[in-house]
Amino acid sequence: MIENDVLIQHPLREPMVKDTNPYISVDCVIFGFDFEKLNVLLLERNLSDGDGNLIFSDHSLVGHHIKINESLDAAAARVLFETTGLSNIYLEQFFVFGSPDRLKKERAQLWLKSIGRDPEKRVVTVGYFSLVNTNAVHVSYTQRHACWCNINEVGELAFDHNQILDKGLEALRLKIKSEPIAFELLPQKFSLSQLQKLYEVVLGIEIDKRNFRKKAIQANYIVPLNEKQKDVAHKPAQLFMFSRDIYEATKKENFNFSL
Amino acid sequence: MIENDVLIQHPLREPMVKDTNPYISVDCVIFGFDFEKLNVLLLERNLSDGDGNLIFSDHSLVGHHIKINESLDAAAARVLFETTGLSNIYLEQFFVFGSPDRLKKERAQLWLKSIGRDPEKRVVTVGYFSLVNTNAVHVSYTQRHACWCNINEVGELAFDHNQILDKGLEALRLKIKSEPIAFELLPQKFSLSQLQKLYEVVLGIEIDKRNFRKKAIQANYIVPLNEKQKDVAHKPAQLFMFSRDIYEATKKENFNFSL
DNA sequence: ACTAAAGGTGTATTAAAAACACTATAAATT
DNA sequence: AATTTATAGTGTTTTTAATACACCTTTAGT
16 A cells, blocks of 8 residues: 555545555556557655645555455556556566665655554565556546656656666566567557567667568467558558467477576 | 474474564575486474374475564575575575465464464565585584475475475576576586586486587686596596686677567 | 658578587496 | 496587668658
8 A cells, every 4th residue: 555546645544454464565567668668657656744835746656555365466466457447467576675674765754654654664565567558558547646657767766666667677678588478568459560669668679670570470479460550651561469379389498598 | 484493393382473574484495406406405394293193294495484674685595594504695586475375275274373373374475596506505504304305306395385496496497597507506616517417407408418518618707627526437527617707797688589 | 743751571691509429538347 | 457337528510590781662641
């Protein structure tokens, strides 16, 4: 419940902690791709004094304490659903953050006091990253004060959330190099240029178009459709879809290692 | 404190919980290589009734609850030290296990009751794996009832420890393919055959000797020494050492991805 | 009809992985 | 002293994958 929407709307109200585990939370790094850049979903965090004067304003990742009898995965899925309205979304645990001083920054302490939490209580948080197509998230549905922020333009975040974000991005980069999770960030039907751009912004590299397409077309689980882009002011691209069935049926383990 | 030695020796005594966090523990998968197979360090767990009759006997990984103001990494290092007497050892967090029913197996419940823990209390545990040279651990030093068990001959373990072990092994395999952690399992001076055997047993594959040696010799951070094996009943092997300095200075990021 | 913007295509070079079999050296045995 | 046993050590060819690179095509907008 650290960064709960309810809390943000009612910062002085005691959080409903009775059915939550006070020691353990989950934080979600929700990545979204908008065909140009990689974004992360952040919440605004505003702290005001009794007279309504703003003490500070910054951003945080999305997170909650877990419920008493809830699995970690379920807690992360719940947080994601409450924030975006999406379910059945790719979610992966990537690290646990358990430093005893992770909530000891001045703003964190002020914030915890203001929402009625014990600022001394130690909370271990489990980091998840999740992948969504930015366009699939209707910002109207997302909780208020949520926004997509370009991964390269994130300022100083609440708590240890910069560290969580960095580690989540690292986990995403590692994973996208070896498993077909890129498709989770794209609509079902996509062009190869979109796929290429996605790899480029996630990995932070440039890729040669012809070599990339050669590789993609060789992968038989990237299936060409009898369909083209519409209403674009240039030659419309062939659309493709990802077939998990074909991927699972034909994948081979890659035993390479680099010493 | 779940699988603490003290508890094993005094199964009916109330654990000293006053300075430990009751919600969070660490469990260590301690891997060891003995030049033939990959082993994991297990503790014996014996439960007896009031008359000293054995109710059951099995094995567990090594783990403790974290202390109130201890970081997760520090807790794992402490557990490792208490078990093996080793410090400054490679340790890596690989996953958190937080299912609400992870301590609900019948034996787990009996065990928790017998050591005076609330069997209903939920514990989230953080998995670490660690790499040691089997020969560096003097079993005389290790706590009583600790033993090395071949990774392929592990039976049913306590709690959810089979799951933790599997995930730890998976993490080790992933990591050893991309970073030079193999050397943590070897003595400082080693032969290329030993290194090859290590890769073979960790990854569960066979590797061609000539191709392996070519690759190893190309890696300039695997440094030949002016020294050979002694007292072996065959041609003595050239010894090598791993230079982290050279590795760090010459490594290049590998941007390959497999779609 | 022309322009702007992105889509789409093939070949040659280089680098890395894989396949493969025999000789060398030390200690132990006869 | 000769033989056996056990592991060390060594190169070349083939196959596969990665890289580098430039021009024409199609659509909408002007």
